[in-house]
Amino acid sequence: MTTEAAPPPGGTGAPAASPTAEEFTVVQQSAEFAELRRAHRSFAFPLTVAFIAWYLLYVLLSNYAGGFMGTKLFGNINVALVLGLAQFGTTFLIAWLYSRHAAEKLDPRAAAIKARMEAGE
Template sequence: MTETDAAAQAARHDPVYDRLHETAEFAELRRRYRGFVFPATAAFLVWYLLYVVLSNWAPGFMGAKLFGNINVALVFGLLQFVTTFLLAYLYSSYSNRKLDPLARQLNEEYERGRRGGSDEREARA
């Protein structure tokens, strides 16, 4: 067993983590995370697949010139990049406001629990 495997297995059986995993705060953190990530991922995939579908089955529409040599397909393709950066910005902002404070609180509780557990073991030794 490698050192990484041992650390991963120890983390799975960490009583401090197990206790925190059962708290309302941890459930709230997961709910908030999923509440942003799942809809954002679904929306982005729909947007991307729309681009692919239109490219394959609506070539006349996608080839329509908007101005000069710029057509609808080029604009849609460039908007994929804009959407990616926009989603990254929105997630970062959401995370800073809604996820990080709760995650920091849970991490502090975890660290306190780990220190408390090691202090108790040292006192017994």
């Protein structure tokens, strides 16, 4: 029985040289990396601000608009319960949207940068 792991697929078996700190700095300062960072930030920051505002609106309404939040919609279901459950829905929606955004825009760019670094370019 051997404890040696098999080499990764497509590899020659020799370990790849790790990029140096200088190579990481060069990539970080490249226009391609700046575009990747911009694509991430232009999606993540606005959605984060919007969700925090939505959450704070819910908290403020809960504290200062008790009559409105206690308004019964049907049966024992009131506005507060519906808005509270909508917080969960919003969270899952944002996660799904980010997943799509990352798969379409971020992952291909990151993979291209990674491939160039691993190739030593």
